[in-house]
Each structure stands twice: as structure tokens, then as C-alpha cells.
Amino acid sequence: MQCASTKSQQSRxxxxxxxxxxxxDEIEKTTQKTQSDxxxxxxQRQREIKFWKQELDSKxxxxxxxxxxxxxxxTRLEKSLESCKEPLLIAQxxxxxxxxxxxxxxxHDKVEQELLKEAEVLQGVIALLGRTxxxxxxxxxLNRSAKYNLEMDLKDKFTALMIDNYCASLTNNTPDxxxxxxxxxxxxxxxxxxxxxxxxxxxxxxxxxERNNSLALRVLIDGILSQAVSDMHKQCEMVNVAFxxxxxxxxxxxxxxxxxxxxVLDEIASQEVNIAALKKAIADKEGPVxxxxxxxxxxxHRPSVELCYDTVxxxxxxxxxxxxxxxxxxKDTLAQAEAELKGLxxxxxxxxxxxQIKENTLYIDEVLCLQMRESVYINNF
Numbered sequence: 001m002q003c004a005s006t007k008s009q010q011s012r013x014x015x016x017x018x019x020x021x022x023x024x025d026e027i028e029k030t031t032q033k034t035q036s037d038x039x040x041x042x043x044q045r046q047r048e049i050k051f052w053k054q055e056l057d058s059k060x061x062x063x064x065x066x067x068x069x070x071x072x073x074x075t076r077l078e079k080s081l082e083s084c085k086e087p088l089l090i091a092q093x094x095x096x097x098x099x100x101x102x103x104x105x106x107x108h109d110k111v112e113q114e115l116l117k118e119a120e121v122l123q124g125v126i127a128l129l130g131r132t133x134x135x136x137x138x139x140x141x142l143n144r145s146a147k148y149n150l151e152m153d154l155k156d157k158f159t160a161l162m163i164d165n166y167c168a169s170l171t172n173n174t175p176d177x178x179x180x181x182x183x184x185x186x187x188x189x190x191x192x193x194x195x196x197x198x199x200x201x202x203x204x205x206x207x208x209x210e211r212n213n214s215l216a217l218r219v220l221i222d223g224i225l226s227q228a229v230s231d232m233h234k235q236c237e238m239v240n241v242a243f244x245x246x247x248x249x250x251x252x253x254x255x256x257x258x259x260x261x262x263x264v265l266d267e268i269a270s271q272e273v274n275i276a277a278l279k280k281a282i283a284d285k286e287g288p289v290x291x292x293x294x295x296x297x298x299x300x301h302r303p304s305v306e307l308c309y310d311t312v313x314x315x316x317x318x319x320x321x322x323x324x325x326x327x328x329x330x331k332d333t334l335a336q337a338e339a340e341l342k343g344l345x346x347x348x349x350x351x352x353x354x355x356q357i358k359e360n361t362l363y364i365d366e367v368l369c370l371q372m373r374e375s376v377y378i379n380n381f
Contacts (some may be wrong), residue, residue: 088122252357
């Protein structure tokens with residue numbers, strides 16, 4: 001009993017030591033893997049902060065430069081409303097005509113965007129002539145507000161980067177590492193990564209918005225003072241380029257649709273031939289099945305012992321079953337072919353309808369709008 005008890009105890013001890021070694025190895029590997037993953041996350045976070053810091057630096061430099069330039073744009077203004085009225089009217093007529101596009105072509109495309117921009121530019125020239133100085137001062141204030149937000153965000157990014165740089169430098173042998181009570185708790189003022197990105201995005205978008213507004217305002221002022229007509233010419237040309245590009249795109253799309261329609265028509269013809277062949281094959285099988293069934297019926301009249309289930313009888317029965325099965329397969333295939341033909345016919349109608357839509361769009365853009373825009377003349381003022 002002592003011997004057996006000792007061996008049992010020894011066996012349990014050995015198993016425990018083996019399990020302990022396995023557990024030690026597992027935990028060590030897990031700890032190293034986790035710490036390595038944390039180090040990678042810190043490096044990734046450093047790259048993210050540096051990226052956004054560079055973005056903010058770039059936007060700050062742009063907004064500072066734009067504000068400095070805008071400060072020089074305080075001078076006299078001149079009016080020239082008549083030169084803006086006709087181009088504006090034509091742009092509005094083009095927008096109105098393009099509302100008559102149908103189906104999928106009634107899209108807010110590049111032409112629409114450029115036309116809206118052209119109308120906005122012309123209306124802005126008309127509306128802003130009397131209050132440009134006030135708007136310039138307001139824009140400077142908005143630029144400085146965006147600049148302040150960028151500077152505060154940059155300051156916070158710099159502090160966060162310094163802290164993460166310190167964290168990245170820590171190792172298991174760093175002298176000043178320590179256990180910190182309540183280090184794991186999540187404070188109420190923590191923000192999510194999405195909100196963190198959103199915060200900087202808002203600052204950048206606001207800076208971009210104010211910078212773009214400032215650029216537009218400077219273009220307007222510069223144009224009113226010296227060559228505002230140049231901007232209107234440029235926008236007019238951008239609209240015309242967009243129109244020509246759009247017309248080409250619609251023509252290409254119409255050509256592709258016509259090509260697809262030809263393919264569908266060919267496929268319809270082929271499918272109709274296929275359906276006719278299937279119907280003929282079904283009809284052709286009536287003779288063989290009648291022959292086999294007639295033979296079976298005739299052999300059922302054999303007298304007495306001659307009414308034997310011989311190989312002929314077995315083969316005839318198999319023949320009837322085989323032909324019947326094949327006829328059903330042909331009928332199933334015929335049903336599929338007819339359904340496919342119906343689908344092809346629907347596709348044909350859809351393509352023909354889409355081609356009509358493209359023709360309508362071409363008439364509006366190429367005939368109505370482009371020819372109307374040929375009469376646009378912008379006076380120098």
C-alpha cells in the first residue's frame with residue numbers, strides 16, 4: 001500500500017510539474033505577444049498622430065497665408081451688373097432644360113455642378129458688389145477662428161505625441177516603471193478613436209471651408225477690381241468642357257447600349273431557333289414512344305406460357321421509360337428556354353427605352369444647351 005500510494009503521489013506530482021511547465025511557457029509567450037502587440041499599437045498611434053499633425057500643420061500654414069493675403073484685399077469696388085445678367089440667364093435656362101432629362105439620366109452630374117457653380121459665381125458678383133468690405137472683414141475673423149482651432153489641436157497633438165514617445169521608450173528594464181493604482185480604469189472624459197478623428201476632421205474641414213471661402217472672396221474682389229471677367233470666362237469654359245465631355249459620355253453610353261441591343265437581338269434569334277429545335281425534338285419522340293408502347297401492348301396478348309417477362313419485355317419497358325424521361329427533360333429545357341426568351345425580350349425593351357433616354361439627353365445637352373451657350377458674351381469691366 002505504501003508503494004502504491006507513493007507511486008500514485010509521484011505520478012500526480014509529475015503531472016502537476018509538467019502542467020506547470022506548460023502553463024509557465026504559455027503565459028510567458030502570451031505576455032510577450034501581448035506586449036509586442038501593445039508596442040505595435042503604440043507605434044501605429046504615433047504614426048496616426050504624426051499624420052494628423054502634418055495635416056493640421058499644412059492647413060494652418062494655408063489658412064495663415066490666406067489670411068495674410070486677404071488682409072491686402074481692401075480697396076475700391078466697381079459695379080457691372082449688365083454684363084452678368086445674360087450669362088446668368090443662360091445658365092439658369094440650361095439648368096431648367098436639363099430638368100427635362102428622363103430616367104437614370106436625371107443625375108446631378110459634373111455639368112450640373114459646374115452650371116450651379118457658374119450661376120453661383122455670377123449671382124455672387126451681382127450680390128457682393130455692395131458689401132464686399134464687410135464680408136472681407138468677417139472672412140478674416142472666420143479665418144482667425146479656424147487658425148485658433150488648428151493651433152489648439154496642434155498643441156494637444158504635440159503633447160499626446162510626447163507622451164506616446166515616452167511610452168514607446170519604456171521596456172521591462174526601464175528604471176522608473178511602477179505599478180499604478182487605478183491605472184486600468186476608464187475615465188469619463190475618454191473619447192473614442194472615431195470622435196478623436198472627427199474632432200481633427202472638423203477643424204480641418206472648417207479650415208478648408210474658410211480657406212476656400214476666402215479664396216472665392218479674393219477671386220471675386222480681384223475680378224471686380226481688375227479682371228473679374230477672367231473668372232467668368234474660366235467658369236464658362238469649364239461648363240462648356242463639362243458639357244462636351246458629358247455629351248461624349250452619353251454618346252459612348254448610347255453606342256454601348258446599341259451594341260448590347262444588337263447582341264440581345266442576336267441572342268433572341270438564336271434562342272428562338274433553339275426553342276424550335278426543342279419543340280421538333282419533342283415531336284420527333286412521339287413516333288419512338290408509340291412504337292415501343294404498341295409493341296408492349298401487342299406482346300401482352302401472347303398466349304399461355306408465352307406471356308413471359310423476357311429480355312425483350314424488360315427492354316421495351318425500359319425504352320418507354322427512357323423516352324418518356326427524355327421527353328420530360330426536353331420539355332423542362334423548353335420551359336427554361338422560353339423563360340430565357342421572355343427575359344431577353346424584357347432586356348430588349350429595357351435597352352430600347354434606355355437608348356431613347358440617351359437620345360433625349362443628347363438633344364437637351366447638345367442641341368438646346370450647347371447651342372444656347374454659343375451666344376454667351378461676357379463684357380470686360
